Amino acid sequence: MLKAVVDTNVLVSGTILPWGNPFETLEAWRRYEVTLITSPEISSEVEAVLRQPRIYKKYGLTEMLVSRLITVLNLEALVVNPKVISPLPGIEPADLKFLACAEAAAADYFVTGDRALLNLRAYKATGIVLPGTFLHILREPL
DSSP, rough: OOEEOOOOHHHHHHHHHHHOOOOHHHHHHHTEHHHHHHHHHHHHHHHHHHSSHHHHTTOOOOOOOOHHHHHHHHHHHHEEEOOOOOOOOOOOGGGEEEEEEHHTOOOOOOOOOOHHHHOOEEEETEEEEEEHHHHEEEEEEE
16 A cells, blocks of 8 residues: 655645545545555644634634544554654755655655645655646556
């Protein structure tokens, strides 16, 4: 089974919108087609974004929904405690947590829409791809 770290924006989009590639990426995890990898820092960021008033109100989120998502993420994803990695040229320091998480878990892919991260194409043994590309890879026959 492929292992993937998923960017906060993909996790949030897949949670609040019941369609599209981010949603389908989370559905693949829910169907046990992929092992989702996270870290306490990533889970905290997802929770903080979902609790932002503009998102919370616009998408009709509830305390129960946000709490349940974070609980499920922490219980059903592979949670790692990565080491801090050195800065990379052109990459925001806040985005290093995803690469560190991928490295710690030997993830196959990091799924993101962030152009700066996508421009890396890979970090060590982890491919960096868009959600649509990841879904295509998942559906390819062996």
